[in-house]
Amino acid sequence: MPQLFEIHPEQPQARLIRQAAEILRKGGLIAVPTDCAYSLVGLTGDAAVLDRIRKIRGVDERHHFTLMCRDLSEIATYARVDNAQYRLLKATTPGAYTFILEGTKELPRRVLHPKRKTIGLRVPDHPVLSALLAELGEPLLSSTLLLPDEELPPTDAEEIRDRLKKVLDLVIDAGSCGLEATTVVDLTSGAPELIREGKGALGPLGL
DSSP: OOEEEEOOSSSOOHHHHHHHHHHHHTTOOEEEOOSSSOEEEEETTOHHHHHHHHHHHTOOTTSOOEEEOSSHHHHHHHBOOOHHHHHHHHHHOSSSEEEEEEBOTTSOGGGSOTTTOEEEEEOOOOHHHHHHHHHHTSOEEEEEOOOTTOSSOOOOHHHHHHHTTTTOSEEEEOSOOOSOOOEEEEOTTSSOEEEEOOSSOSGGGTO
16 A cells, blocks of 8 residues: 655645655655646656556557656756747746657656657646655656546545555645646647647747
8 A cells, every 4th residue: 555645735844755755766656746637756767667657547658758847947958948948938837837848868768759759848836746856856757647548637645545556655645636737738849839728828828
């Protein structure tokens, strides 16, 4: 059975954040609340974590994973960003957006889209995730916790723990977590291309 940490949504307990980070460093897979829906997260370089997320989600290697980053400087380390893209990212982060960008050589090839060599990147606007990313000092590989053949992600920590008790190491409960996913925008072709409309408003994207 996964551990369950009850963490304050606005003032995360440092002790619990450190323990969650240690679980991740040991190859753990965690369900965390975000500014949108719950997500599955693990360390980017851990191939076993990648396989575990794919199995839970029921997706193949063509599924776009997302790197959750602390800030824009981290995004620029892991993706190729020109001046126009940077201005758009600066205007919309942190927030409920995922941007598809070309990955850099800093990333393992296995986390990139096999043909396009792209990755989703986002800066979440959630104090618990921000604290966890700061403690780790590196991005988290993530995917929305959407189970196969279900239209909406689960929102209750106890339910997630019970349903995924054999495949998760930790569930973080930080109170209410929404259902709506991020707005996904492809920036690889120059002009923003809307892939999925979600919680993030379209106005700042010029769409």
